[in-house]
Amino acid sequence: MPELHDSLSPLFDELLARNPGEREFHQAAREVLESLGPVVAMHPEYADAEVLRMLCEPERQIIFRIPWVDDRGRVQVNRGFRVEFNSALGPYKGGLRFHPSVNLGIVKFLGFEQIFKNALTGLPIGGAKGGSDFDPKGRSDAEVMRFCQSLMTELYRHMGEYTDVPAGDIGVGGRELGYLFGQYKRITNRYESGTLTGKGLSWGGSQVRTEATGYGLVFFVQEMLAAQGGSLDGMRVVVSGSGNVAIHAIEKITQLGGTVVACSDSGGYVVDDQGIDLDLVKEIKNGRRGRISEYPEARPGSRYIADGSIWDVACDVALPCATQNELDEASAGALIRNGCTVVAEGANMPCTPGAIRLFAEHGLRFAPGKAANAGGVATSALEMQQNASRDAWPFDYTEARLAGIMRGVHERCLTTAETYGSPGSYVAGANIAGFTRVADAMLAFGVV
Ligand code: NDP
Ligand code: 2IT
Secondary structure (H helix, E strand, O other): OOOOOOOOHHHHHHHHHHOOOOHHHHHHHHHHHHHOHHHHHHOHHHHHOOHHHHHOOOOEEEEEEEEEEOOOOOEEEEEEEEEEEEOOOOOEEEEEEEOOOOOHHHHHHHHHHHHHHHHHOOOOOOEEEEEEOOOOOOOOHHHHHHHHHHHHHHHHHHOEOOOEEEEOEOOEOHHHHHHHHHHHHHHHOOOOHHHOOOOOHHHOOOOOHHHHHHHHHHHHHHHHHHOOOOOOOOOEEEEOOOOHHHHHHHHHHHHOOOEEEEEEEOOEEEEOOOOOOHHHHHHHHHHOOOOHHHHHHHOOOOEEEOOOOHHHOOOOEEEOOOOOOOEOHHHHHHHHHOOOOEEEOOOOOOEOHHHHHHHHHOOOEEEOHHHHOOHHHHHHHHHHHHHHOOOOOOHHHHHHHHHHHHHHHHHHHHHHHHHOOOOOOHHHHHHHHHHHHHHHHHHHHOOO
16 A cells, blocks of 8 residues: 555544444545645645544534335335535535445445545535435335335435535436435425436436436546547447446447447346447336346347456456446456556446556556546536526537536646646546645635
């Protein structure tokens, strides 16, 4: 592990001691602190004012019981979380995740990442994350509805256009956001569109929000390639996952002349050298809520592999779009051996620190999620703008805004990395640019 700056090392030790067992939070915090050495050396005022110590402690953490009744009449009890991490730049903003693995440490890592990602977009949004250990797999629509209603019966009191604005993440898409907003509206008796993003187009949602994370990721990759005189045309791409982010990444890559040859879910992966048939993936995953293992039945020539790693499939560009720590050092080694030159994170923290180190050692261009997947939350902020002005923008205009924001994020990463002595490092650039924007606001506010 790289050393931490002298003034940051005690802070990290304190974080470990005060947040025992929160492995993913430790990992996310460590990565940011490793980047900040040159910043605290150049600007001791951040250390003097204990901005980092404040930043590492969430402003508020809410943990609550979510009781609900399943289709067989049995009472189920889940746990709900909302970590309102930082509101220096705007209302708390970040998604809700429904997955059995969700715990406080995971929500804190996601909320911590969200602070810097949101700052990097240049838009006025603070950082938060929430969710539940509820597993939507195999649950009926009625069960999902009752669960969402019970969750919102607690969460609504913490939300608001100027307070905290949740959205989707793993396991939370259009269906769940509909049930959540419906219950919010019923409890409060107010049509507060700006209190939740990712809404349906007929009830206050924004064009391009559904597509935004995947499209934004590909716009970012386009910028990375263009910076070296390249393009996506003719590139062979591997995308892990087959959810919201993966599907729209595949869509945009294909539109721009690349070929996606593999995608996955938690059961395994499919390889299709003809190029993934996206209509088929959408039908399986969104239509029937099925498994990616069903893909080869309708697509002769493709194959499904249950045991193994999608990162063994040879590609020029790798886009991990499933979940945290899905791409480890061994996977990174396989990608490098097979000639991959660009890796960009659609998911949050999908690459382990060992994998990222290996990419750097072998000269791959690597974009961390807080830069590369910022298009989702950025378009959420555009949704908030439209809600505040009671307006609805056209698709092409909104997509052009998203592309402009991703260009800005890319540019900010590179110029900041250069300024602080790590030219070409998107990791350093993203962490430092995100940090300084939040830290300057915190300095202005004093000890609050
Ligand atoms: P979805 O629920 O739509 O899709 C998640 C995909 O990842 C599914 O294919 C799922 O497979 C797979 N997956 C989830 N958990 C695991 C796991 N533990 N092991 C292996 N595969 C897994 O979620 P999204 O596409 O919205 O989110 C994907 C990633 O992108 C997450 O890291 C999320 O935080 C991040 N992200 C999402 C944004 C958004 O706007 N939605 C914005 C920015 C980042 P299966 O169905 O088998 O579980
Ligand atoms: O990780 C993320 O940036 C998201 N899940 C999107 C958050 C949002 O508020 O749109």
